[in-house]
Amino acid sequence: MLSVRIMSPRLPLYLIAAAVLLLAACQRQPTPATNNQPAMDPQLAAMLQEGRAAAARDHLTGSMTDAEILQSIGYDPATFASNRTYGVDGYSVGYTNQTTDIIITRSVSTGISILRLSPKDEKEHWHLDNP
DSSP states (O other), rough: OOOOEEEEEEEHHHHHHHHHHHHHHHSSSSOOOOOOOOOOHHHHHHHHHHHHHHHHHHOTTTTTTTTHHHHTTOOOGGGGGGEHHHHHHSSEEEEOOSSEEEEEEEEETTTTEEEEEGGGGGGGEEOOOOO
């Protein structure tokens, strides 16, 4: 015995509704990703901006070696003793002699920062983004 099953008239309405929803979902613009990082402290942001301006003024770039950076800010690298310290995402090198202390830090997350701590009347900082 041959049985013929007749489709319910509601079934095509479900298919049409599903197709409309699918098309609407494809046309929708993706929502932008939210930045889950906390806002930067305004004082820190100002310091970074000052450091970037100082680096631009003295023609420093992120691809420079420590020796090139020291020469660009007016020092002879041969006159310093150095000490390297490793951190979680980079390292710092302290350069010292009888009158001057300079620290150059290279960090994957924050870039390159140069601090001249002494002589005290010449304290300055520079900041470079990673190359």
